[in-house]
Amino acid sequence: MTIKNGILTKSTTTSVEHQSVFDQIYGDYWDKVFRLCMGYVNEPEWAKDIAQDTFIAVWKQLPNFRQEAAIGTWIFRIACNNCLRQLERSSRFINKAIDDRAEENNTNGNEDEVNFLYKCIASLNETDRLIISMELENVKQAEIANILGLSESNIRVRIHRIKEKLTEKFKSYER
Amino acid sequence: MSAEDKFYQLWQSKKVIAAPSKDILMRNATSVKRGLRNQLIRTIISIVAGAAIIINKLMTTAPTMITTWIGVAMLFIGMILYIIYSTGLIKILNPAINLPVFEYIQHMQRIREKQRFVQFNIFKVYFLMLSLGFCLYTIEFTRRFSNTVQILIYTVLLCWIFISWFFIEKKRIKKQETVISDVIENFQSLSDEKSDK
Numbered sequence: 001m002t003i004k005n006g007i008l009t010k011s012t013t014t015s016v017e018h019q020s021v022f023d024q025i026y027g028d029y030w031d032k033v034f035r036l037c038m039g040y041v042n043e044p045e046w047a048k049d050i051a052q053d054t055f056i057a058v059w060k061q062l063p064n065f066r067q068e069a070a071i072g073t074w075i076f077r078i079a080c081n082n083c084l085r086q087l088e089r090s091s092r093f094i095n096k097a098i099d100d101r102a103e104e105n106n107t108n109g110n111e112d113e114v115n116f117l118y119k120c121i122a123s124l125n126e127t128d129r130l131i132i133s134m135e136l137e138n139v140k141q142a143e144i145a146n147i148l149g150l151s152e153s154n155i156r157v158r159i160h161r162i163k164e165k166l167t168e169k170f171k172s173y174e175r
Numbered sequence: 176m177s178a179e180d181k182f183y184q185l186w187q188s189k190k191v192i193a194a195p196s197k198d199i200l201m202r203n204a205t206s207v208k209r210g211l212r213n214q215l216i217r218t219i220i221s222i223v224a225g226a227a228i229i230i231n232k233l234m235t236t237a238p239t240m241i242t243t244w245i246g247v248a249m250l251f252i253g254m255i256l257y258i259i260y261s262t263g264l265i266k267i268l269n270p271a272i273n274l275p276v277f278e279y280i281q282h283m284q285r286i287r288e289k290q291r292f293v294q295f296n297i298f299k300v301y302f303l304m305l306s307l308g309f310c311l312y313t314i315e316f317t318r319r320f321s322n323t324v325q326i327l328i329y330t331v332l333l334c335w336i337f338i339s340w341f342f343i344e345k346k347r348i349k350k351q352e353t354v355i356s357d358v359i360e361n362f363q364s365l366s367d368e369k370s371d372k
Contacts, residue, residue, distance in 0.1 A: 023197065030194035038189060048192045055200055057272045074273060081272050081279045087361045088283070117185045127368055130276070136186035149275030167178045 022059055025071065030055070032137050033079045039133035040083040042122035050086065054079040069146060076139060077147045080130045087126070113173075120169045124162060131155060132162045215261050222254050229312075238315050246311030253304030260293045277366065284362035291355045295348060302344065306336045 033054050037047035057078050065074060121129055127148065134144045141159065145152040195203075229247060238244065264286070271282050313332060317325045 026194060026197065026200075031191045034191050034194075035186065035189055039186075044192055048195075052195060052200060052203060056203060059200070061273055077275065078272050080276045081274070084276065084280060084365070085283070087365075088287075088358050114185045114189050117182060118189065125368070126365055127276070133186075136183055138183075147276060149277040163179060163182070166182060170178060170181075 018062060022062060025058060025062075025075065026055055029072070029075050033075065035137060036076065036079050036130070036133045037083060038118055039121045039136075040126075040129050041086065042118050046086075050082050051079070054082045057082065070143070072139070073143045073146055076134060076137075076143075080134075080147055083130060084126060116170075116173055117166070120166055124165070128158065128162050131158055132166070135159050135162075215264060219258055219261055222258060226251065226254055236316075240315040242311045243315040246308045246313075249304045249308035249311065253301040253308065256304075257293075257297055257301040260297045264289050264293055280362050280365045284359060284366065287355055287359045287362065291352070291359070294351055294355070298344075298348070302340060306340075309336075 030051065034047055034051045037050040037054075038044065041047050041050065054075070058075055061078070065071070069077075121132055124132065131144060131148070134147065135141070139147075141155050142152050145155045148155070194200075229250060233247065271279060274282060309332065310329075313328065317328050320328070
């Protein structure tokens with residue numbers, strides 16, 4: 001098992017190889033997965049928990065990984081599903097927390113732009129949060145479509161709409 | 176710089192919490208509790224233990240009255256029904272975490288709908304069978320006592336059934352129903368997004 005240009009090549013897998021592939025994935029994808037989770041929940045500790053759950057799932061599922069998709073697509077798919085599982089925990093909390101923050105945004109003009117972007121993203125609906133997070137992570141639109149199980153044209157339209165919304169929010173933020 | 180480029184730049188410059196060491200991650204991996212599955216397994220174990228106690232009692236006392244056997248049969252039917260549906264639920268609890276997102280949402284919705292069915296319908300049947308079964312099962316063992324004691328035993332038994340159902344189970348079911356219905360509604364609204372857009 002080795003990773004070359006984001007493609008996992010399988011050979012007769014040993015435990016040592018499994019571990020070394022996982023180490024490589026963990027190093028390469030932690031930041032990306034963490035940012036995706038931050039875009040979804042906008043709470044660092046919570047995002048860290050979801051990212052950890054994602055890598056635990058990756059570790060467990062790695063021996064069953066079939067090369068139907070690039071390893072990155074597969075990891076983002078697990079991360080997205082883990083984010084959506086948060087709906088089982090406290091959906092109302094997520095929405096309420098985001099609403100509160102959205103109000104703060106309007107009243108506090110000195111917020112850091114990075115935080116403002118993450119807050120704006122966290123105020124979108126669940127799937128839009130995931131779509132724009134992957135887009136900003138430079139995941140190809142065809143891969144995003146594959147991860148979500150939607151058509152590429154649908155993804156393209158949604159990304160366009162989300163970016164318009166974000167641009168509007170930033171314009172009013174900068175005023 | 177265009178707004179789009181700015182978004183990319185801002186996104187990437189977010190401060191990231193360092194990845195926990197692999198040791199910590201592996202420790203967490205072994206202690207991950209799948210709440211729903213563990214809860215179901217605990218329930219099944221307690222039901223099987225209850226069944227074992229009844230079987231043991233039957234073997235040691237050798238009851239002669241038909242009501243005792245009907246009572247035991249009802250108890251077992253209730254238990255078996257509950258276990259069959261619960262194990263069916265455990266089977267579909269396989270996380271299927273690497274499915275495409277919208278398929279995963281539908282999968283989770285199905286799990287929760289099945290859970291709701293088990294908890295609210297099968298549980299009602301289970302409780303009914305258990306209560307009737309106990310009442311019938313007790314007839315033979317109360318015969319040796321005076322009428323007053325028999326009335327007392329049945330009063331206590333019926334009070335226990337009444338309190339467990341109306342004050343404990345109803346409250347528990349209502350609370351769980353609210354939680355599960357909210358979750359199902361959320362998954363449903365996400366599923367609807369696929370057809371809307």
